[in-house]
Amino acid sequence: MKIVVVGTGYVGLVTGACLAEVGTEVICIDVNKEKIANLQKGILPIYEPGLDVIVERNYKKGRLRFSTNIEEAIKGAQIAFIAVGTPPGEDGSADLKYVLQVADQVGTYMDGYLIVVTKSTVPVGTASKVKKTIKAALEKRNAALEFDVASNPEFLKEGAAVDDFLKPDRIVIGVENEKAKSLLRQLYEPFVLNGHPVLFMDIPSAEMTKYAANAMLATKISFMNEIANLCERVGANVNEVRNGIGSDPRIGNRFIYPGIGYGGSCFPKDVKALIRTAREYEYNMRILQSVEDVNDDQKKVMFEKIKKHYNGDIAGKTFCIWGLSFKPQTDDMREAPSLVLIDALHEAGAKVQAYDPVAMNEAEHLLHGKASLKKDETAAAENADAIILVTEWPEFRLPDWDSIIKKMKGRVMFDGRNIYNNEEMKRLGFIYHGIGKETKD
Numbered sequence: 087m088k089i090v091v092v093g094t095g096y097v098g099l100v101t102g103a104c105l106a107e108v109g110t111e112v113i114c115i116d117v118n119k120e121k122i123a124n125l126q127k128g129i130l131p132i133y134e135p136g137l138d139v140i141v142e143r144n145y146k147k148g149r150l151r152f153s154t155n156i157e158e159a160i161k162g163a164q165i166a167f168i169a170v171g172t173p174p175g176e177d178g179s180a181d182l183k184y185v186l187q188v189a190d191q192v193g194t195y196m197d198g199y200l201i202v203v204t205k206s207t208v209p210v211g212t213a214s215k216v217k218k219t220i221k222a223a224l225e226k227r228n229a230a231l232e233f234d235v236a237s238n239p240e241f242l243k244e245g246a247a248v249d250d251f252l253k254p255d256r257i258v259i260g261v262e263n264e265k266a267k268s269l270l271r272q273l274y275e276p277f278v279l280n281g282h283p284v285l286f287m288d289i290p291s292a293e294m295t296k297y298a299a300n301a302m303l304a305t306k307i308s309f310m311n312e313i314a315n316l317c318e319r320v321g322a323n324v325n326e327v328r329n330g331i332g333s334d335p336r337i338g339n340r341f342i343y344p345g346i347g348y349g350g351s352c353f354p355k356d357v358k359a360l361i362r363t364a365r366e367y368e369y370n371m372r373i374l375q376s377v378e379d380v381n382d383d384q385k386k387v388m389f390e391k392i393k394k395h396y397n398g399d400i401a402g403k404t405f406c407i408w409g410l411s412f413k414p415q416t417d418d419m420r421e422a423p424s425l426v427l428i429d430a431l432h433e434a435g436a437k438v439q440a441y442d443p444v445a446m447n448e449a450e451h452l453l454h455g456k457a458s459l460k461k462d463e464t465a466a467a468e469n470a471d472a473i474i475l476v477t478e479w480p481e482f483r484l485p486d487w488d489s490i491i492k493k494m495k496g497r498v499m500f501d502g503r504n505i506y507n508n509e510e511m512k513r514l515g516f517i518y519h520g521i522g523k524e525t526k527d
C-alpha cells in the first residue's frame with residue numbers, strides 16, 4: 087500500500103511516522119520547503135517524546151519519505167490523508183482553505199482509485215466538501231476516476247501522541263461504502279492487535295465524534311474549575327472532593343483536575359468550532375458556551391489571587407514562573423494560561439522571570455520581552471517575591487528547595503496545578519495558595 091500524508095504538522099507527522107513504523111510505505115508532503123529539508127535531515131518541527139526515534143528509523147529504512155512534490159506522491163497512491171491546518175477564523179469557525187486546496191490537488195493529480203481521508207479536525211460536512219472539490223477537479227481534466235472519501239479523526243494527546251497512535255483506545259472511521267471500509271481496516275489492522283476497536287460509522291458521525299469527545303473533556307475541566315472556585319469560598323478542599331467523586335466509575339477519576347484553565351491546540355479551538363457549527367444549524371450550545379466562558383475566567387484566577395495577596399500592590403514585584411507550555415511534555419504554548427498570566431503581570435508593572443524545560447524557543451517568540459527567560463528553575467527564582475507554578479512538569483515536583491529558597495527575596499507559592507501540599511510548603515516557610523483549597527497561613 088502506498089500512503090500519502092499531506093501536512094507535516096503535529097497530526098500529519100505523527101500519523102505518517104507511526105504508519106511507517108508498522109511497515110507501511112508512507113510519503114509525507116508539505117508546501118514548506120524548509121520543513122521538508124529539515125525532516126530529511128532528521129530535524130523535527132515539534133517536540134514530541136519518541137517521535138524523533140521513529141522518524142529516523144523509518145526514514146533510514148526508506149519506508150518514510152518527505153517531499154514537497156504532491157503530484158508525484160499522489161500518483162499510484164491508494165490512500166491520501168489530509169492533515170493540514172484548519173486555523174480558527176475570526177468567528178471561531180475552522181478555516182477549510184488548506185483542506186480544500188489539497189482536495190483540489192488530489193483530484194488534479196490522482197491516476198487511479200484512491201481513498202481521501204480527512205485527518206485534520208474538521209467540522210461536520212467537510213468530507214462532503216472534499217468530495218465535491220475532488221469531483222470538480224476530476225471533471226476539469228475529464229478524468230472518470232473512482233475515489234472515496236472518509237473521515238478518520240485523531241485523538242492524540244500532545245506529549246503522548248506516539249503511544250496514543252500506536253496503542254489507541256479506539257479508532258473512529260467514517261466511510262460511505264464497503265470498499266473504503268475494507269482498505270482502511272487493513273491499514274489499521276496492526277494497531278488494534280490489543281483488541282481495541284476500530285469503530286466504523288457514517289461520515290457525519292465520525293466528524294461529530296471528535297468534537298463531542300473534546301467538548302466533553304473540556305466540560306469536565308471547566309466543571310471542576312467551578313467546583314474548585316466554590317470550594318475556596320466554602321472552605322472545602324477540591325482535592326478531597328475530586329477523590330470523592332472520581333471513585334464513582336460513572337464519573338471517573340480522569341480529566342477532573344482543576345487548574346488555571348485548559349489550553350492547547352484542540353480544546354479551545356474545538357469548543358469554539360462546535361458552538362459555531364450549532365449556531366449555523368440554529369441551535370444554541372448553552373453548556374459549551376459556559377465551558378468556554380469559565381475557561382477564559384479561570385486563566386485569570388491566579389492573577390486575582392496574586393493581586394489579593396499583595397493588596398493590589400504588584401508593581402515592582404518580581405515573579406518567578408515555572409512552566410510555560412500549555413501542559414507538560416510539549417513545547418506548545420498555543421492558548422497557554424501562562425500567556426494570559428504573564429500579560430496581566432507585565433501590565434501591572436511586575437517583573438517576570440520564567441523557565442520551562444522545553445518551551446523556551448516558543449516563549450522567546452511569543453513573550454516579546456514581557457518575561458526574562460532563565461536557564462533553570464533556580465535561576466528563575468533569583469530575587470523573586472513569589473513562585474508561580476503554571477505547568478506541572480515532573481521536575482518541578484521535587485526541586486532543590488534549599489538553593490531556591492536562598493535565592494528568593496520573598497517566600498510565597500502560587501500553585502496553579504495543585505502539585506504541592508500546604509503542609510509541605512509551610513514547612514519550607516512558604517505562604518501557599520493553591521486552586522480550590524483554603525489557604526491556611
Ligand code: UDX
Binds near residue numbers: 241300342350351352
Ligand atoms: C486533547 C485531547 O486529550 C486529545 O484526545 C485530542 O486529540 C486533542 O486535545 P491535548 O490538547 O494534547 O489533547 O492535551 P490534554 O492532555 O487533553 O490537556 C488539555 C488541557 O486540559 C491542558 O491545558 C491541561 O492542562 C488541561 N487539563 C487536563 C486540566 O486542566 N485538567 C485535567 O484534569 C486534564
